[in-house]
Amino acid sequence: MLPSSGRDAADLSRPGRGSRQGNRLRLQLMHPDPRPLVLSLTGITKRFGPLTANDRIDLDVRAGEIVALLGENGAGKTTLMSILFGHYVADEGTVNVAGTGGQLAPLPGGSAEAALEAGIGMVHQHFALAENLTGFENIVLGTQSLWSTRLKRREARARVERLIEESGLAADLDVPVARLSVGEQQRIEILKALYRDVRVLILDEPTAVLTPQEADGLAATVRRLAGRGLAVIFISHKLHEVLALCERVVVLRGGAKVADRPTAGADRATLAELMVGRAIPARERPPTTPGASVLELRAASVGKPGQRDRLEAADLVLRAGEIVGIAGVSGNGQGALAALVAGLAAARSGEVTIAGAPAGEADPAGRIAAGVGRIPEDRHRDGTIGALSVAENYVLETVSEAGNQAFGFLRRAGIRARTGEAIRAYDIRCPGPDAAIRALSGGNMQKVVLARVLERAPRLILAHQPTRGLDIGATTEVHRRLIAARGRGAGVLLISEDLDELFALSDRIAVVHAGHLSPAMVAEGLDVRTVGLMMAGHMPGEAA
Amino acid sequence: MIRFVPRERTPLWLTIAVPVGSGLAALLLTALPLALSGAPILDAFRLMALGAAGSGFALAETLTRATPLIFTGLAAAVAFRAKLWNIGAEGQLYAGALATVALGAGLIEAPAYVLLPLVLLAGALAGAALLLVPVLFKSRFGADEVVVTLLMNFIVLLFVQMMIEGPMKDEMALGWPQSAPVLDEATLPKLFTGLRLHWGLVIAVAAAVLLHVLISRTVWGFRIRAVGENARAARYAGLPVGRSLALVGLLSGGLAGLAGASEVAGLKGYLTSDLSPGFGYAGIVVATLANLSPLGVVPSAIFIAAVFVGADSMSRAIGVSNYLADLVVAFALLSVLIGGLLTRFRLVLVRREAA
Structure with a gap:
């Protein structure tokens, strides 16, 4: 059940030879990988003021390879991908991409067009689809001039259908995207990238919105695509998926690359430890006897x-x-x-x-x-008020109770003191009770909500x-x-x-x-x- | 290429520097059309400054003009804090003035310490009642308060005209459409003899301080801020969203009503249909310039008043149209909006490498 992604195309077209492949994989890794490099990042460094978001990161991706990019929030994954896509310009380091001839050439920084031109495509976690257009229209959107004729349309249609056949990405092309299921929308997104002849496909948390069956389908598709020579960078935090799908895993922590290893021989605990930098205590669920x-x-x-x-x-x-x-x-x-x-x-x-x-x-x-303690789904929209302070958010539900007010006036010292206790008890990383809560990271914001509910x-x-x-x-x-x-x-x-x-x-x-x-x-x-x-x-x- | 990076917190100096800088920038920008019209720029600005603050009399005039602007500025600030877009302060001002005249022009006779608070309260209540209608429409039917409050301005102004040409017309006014004057007992005393400056200013500044305390220190103010910043989360947290909005409506309308009451009881003595040269609308500018801070409304109102009083005086001296004042105010508003961007974002210069 270990990595079954493609060493070469021939192998991949015949899936289901799991363990034998695993052995072969280990053997082959002792020799240099014969597949050509399609993407090579060297020494990428990006600083935002005092923060080093990317610290001398090297990343090589070969044709037909599925590489997992792992890391916690703030580890630098997003920054790295943003540099690749020209949204940021790296302070140091170079991005090299293989051209059509297979020669590596530096990718000009700061240009999203250049990245697309070079064959890099990305499917974001939140899809970028025009919901009122059909799947087909979304796929070809922007690739044809406004004056394109019906003939070209027919040509494009034939090409999209060929892509569907080759990749197995089944999706209804003639229905407005808004009416498609999430899984279908995702397939449209991938088709959109394939239609643009991507050679490197980045999938950002692709299974977050899928049922387990849909996720399996996606994994099969990704393997098939890799078998045809597509390089895939798979960003996820679901470690079992990473282990099942990817042949190599790159772990970022605190902006630096802390591991770049084959998934063979790795398990979830080691990967989690690499991401977090310390051992994760196993969850213990002591038995209880349910009451009323x-x-x-x-x-x-x-x-x-x-x-x-x-x-x-x-x-x-x-x-x-x-x-x-x-x-x-x-x-x-x-x-x-x-x-x-x-x-x-x-x-x-x-x-x-x-x-x-x-x-x-x-x-x-x-x-x-x-x-009733309520932890809302969307902490930004329902759980917190961004412009108010941590303390004010902490007492949001209880502000009119006796401890927090006297004769209609806020007891600010008491509120601040109690918030300070919660900050310590829940290990909320923030400048203090008076900091605006929107300055906090998602995790710390959620801890404020949690503290408010559980206290x-x-x-x-x-x-x-x-x-x-x-x-x-x-x-x-x-x-x-x-x-x-x-x-x-x-x-x-x-x-x-x-x-x-x-x-x-x-x-x-x-x-x-x-x-x-x-x-x-x-x-x-x-x-x-x-x-x-x-x-x-x-x-x-x-x-x- | 310039990139906007959100600030985690705005330094205090910047929150003060932005409105002050905007005022200065507005004056600088106004120099351009001044020069185009061939007027002597430095002379014009000197005359404006003298006209606004060159003497005790000029200063008193500026503060007199600032008084209603503080009230309407506070009315806009408290409403906008709660994202209640009250564009109807002009109408609420007239409603307040009407109530003051109705009560103070002889309907009730009482000593000043009874009648004066009574007429001011009546003015505030009239303004509050007027804004309560759109607030209720908003929370009941989702009616857009911008449209309702804006259109109600015209209804109120026409109603005022009807009243002062009809039932409330002063028979002694030689046919001018104006109401009977309020009694001496319903008149706000002057602050200094010989100047028009009256106790309305003191009440206005006190209102600013009280509103500041209310918003930043009380449970009511907390709810107002919470509802204004994120009504969904406020509702989720069980805060009374509808009641908080109603309270804001009462406060905002009441303050605008007080502007009218103070103008009648402190300055004019009677009601005409040109009592306010757009104080209600100018209050929005005042509040914006003050970044919706009640305490900031006071200097902001004084600045706007100084621009108007100074421009009036300058235009009398060298014949440049006093529309210049509107220009300064408009430029100030634009500058502060751009400045507001600076308080929320840092500008970072990104060098774009040649492709």
């Missing part, structure tokens, strides 16, 4: 019937001292469920009981008072995508805190798209698809493929 129910849904419906993100007659019981995970591709009803628990929406029909009392109307303040010892915790966009260190911390809250007797509703996270934390897992919530299944012994199928809409009853 803290959240009960009985045939609860939320949201308008026509809406995609809604709940239809959902049943769910969450008890004290357990974590129930909600799996599903975003937009299938998680938003409605989160809004219901957070107090932003009321159930259209059915019964909702929170901590033994009927939930009633939409009332965020009422939820807080009832002991009130809530009975029910809504954790909606609590680690989205966080690095390993911050993610580990969030997980540790949630498990500790469970141990203390809180019920945790964990809504996540990250199956690793769900399986690592949850006692039971339910799947939501198109507004329908499956019964919660015991997580231990649950097959991840079952969950994946359910996420794609194959509920067990129907699958038979």
Whole structure:
């Protein structure tokens, strides 16, 4: 099951010879790699004031190679890719790209056009598609002059269809992109890059939005493309994917390259350690005995019937001292469920009981008072107020309580002192309680939200995508805190798209698809493929 | 190539330097059309400075003019802080003036220490009530408050004209459309004998200090800031968004109403339809120049007032049109908007290598 990506094209066209390839790989690495270099970065250094974002980074990529680029947030991945694409100019170092003849030639810095011209393509995590145009129009957009004739269009069409055939990237070309699934949109993005004759394809967190099955499909495609000589740089933080797909892994930490090694012989723990720079403590989930129910849904419906993100007659019981995970591709009803628990929406029909009392109307303040701690999906939009200070954000939900105000006047000294304690207790890296919270990194911002929620010892915790966009260190911390809250007797509703996270934390897992919530299944012994199928809409009853 | 890099925090000197620099830049930029019109530039600026602050009398005139601008500037500052785009301060000013006249011109007779607070309060309430309508429309039906408040200005002004040509017309005014004068007991005392400067200035400065305390030190102010900066997150955190907006409406409309009340009770004594030469709209400029800081509104209003008073005086002396004042104000506004960019971003020069 180890690296199966292409040593050469012939091998790749016949997939499924995993372990033998692994052996051959190790053998071959003793000899110089025969494949031609297509991209060679040498000594790339980039400083922003006192910060060295990239420190003498070397990176060689050969034709047909799949290289993983690993690193925490702020490790320098984005800066390196931005230099490659001409958004930044490196202070030192050179970028060499193979031309059509295979000769390496320096790439002029600071020019995105030059990068595209040289055959470098990137699929960003957030797609750059014109949603009202069809897939075909998106693919050819910008490659034809405004006066192009029908004939050229037909030619282009034939070429796109040939590309689809060769690469296996199936996608409906004649439907507005907005109506395609996320997976299809991603395939359109990759086709867009291929149409421009890329020789180096960079995929930025490509599986973040996919179901496990879709991710497998993507991996197969990437292997096939690499087999045809395409060089792929795969940016991800899902280590098992990196190990399964890539033949070589480059790890950045603190702006410097700390490892450049074959994936063969590496495991997740070593890679994680390389990224973080220290050993990651294994997650421990001590057993608990679930207590009384803290959240009960009985045939609860939320949201308008026509809406995609809604709940239809959902049943769910969450008890004290357990974590129930909600799996599903975003937009299938998680938003409605989160809004219901957070107090932003009321159930259209059915019964909702929170901590033994009927939930009633939409009332965020009422939820807080009832002991519901809410970690919103989008900490920038819902969780924090960027222009306000760390202290002000910390007391956002409790500002009118006695400790924070007297006769309507803020008790600023007390607020600041308590925020200082939280900063220490949660290890929030910031200039101080008075710093604007928008100056903080995502992880530290999330720690402020976490501190705000957990300091009130809530009975029910809504954790909606609590680690989205966080690095390993911050993610580990969030997980540790949630498990500790469970141990203390809180019920945790964990809504996540990250199956690793769900399986690592949850006692039971339910799947939501198109507004329908499956019964919660015991997580231990649950097959991840079952969950994946359910996420794609194959509920067990129907699958038979 | 110049790149904008967001600042993590704005240094204090810059928050002061930007408005001051903008004022100076505006004067410099105004020199251009002045020169084109053939006027002696240095003379014109000297006369403007003298006209605005060259004597005790000039200074008092400037401060008299600044008084309503402080009120309307505060009205705009508090509203814009909460992202409530109140463009209707002009109408609220007239509503306040109307209420002051209605109550102070003989309807109630009482000693000054009762009547004066009463008419000022009436003015504030009238302005507040006027803004409450668009605020309610906004939170109930999502009506755009920019449109509603702007259009209500014209309704109020026409209503004022109707009142002073009709039921409230002063029979002793030889046919001029103006209201009966307010009683002596409803008149704000002058600060110095022989000058038009009145106690309205003191009230305006006090209002600025109170508003500063309210916004930065109280729970109400906290909610106003939270709602203004990110209403979604405020709602998520259980803050009363609708009530906070209503409070802002009351404050903003009330302050604009006070501008009208203070003009009537302190300066004019009666109501005409040219009571305000656009104080309501100028308040937006004042607030913007002050970066929406209540304390900053005071110097900002004095600057704008000085430009207008100085330009008036200069135009009388050398015959350059006093539209010059509008030009200075417009340039100042543009400069401060550009300056605002500097407070939020650092400019970094990026050398582009030749391809």
